[in-house]
Amino acid sequence: MQNKSQLYAKSFANLYKCAEVCPTNALHPNFPADTLLRPQFSSACLILQNQTCPDCQTACPQQAISSTLEIDNERCNGCGECKITCFVAAITLK
Known part of the structure; x- marks a missing residue:
């Protein structure tokens, strides 16, 4: 029986072939x-309530959310990191 490291090496080699x-x-x-999904901000969003909360902007790996919550559609890939990090659940993806 092969050891685990050999098995993993073969698995990665096969994935590379598929790619x-x-x-x-x-x-x-x-x-x-x-994903073609984009964040939509509800009225529960703290920024829309004139409070400070940069969490979604900070979480966005594409830096696609402005301080005024405008989405740069060229940068946004719909990953959903903004939605995941929003602790008031003010973001949906549509």
Whole structure:
């Protein structure tokens, strides 16, 4: 029986082969995946209530949310990190 490190090495090698032949490039590490979902902010959002809360902006790995909650659609990929970090549940993705 193979040891675990050999098994993992084979698994990663096979994944790389899949990435090479994938016609959509979905498995390529530099593939710019976009869910086409964008954050929508409800009235529960603290920024809309004139309070300070940069959590969604800070959590966004694409830096797509401005301080006025405008979304840069060229940067946003719909990952949902903003929604996950919002502790008042003011963000939905649509």
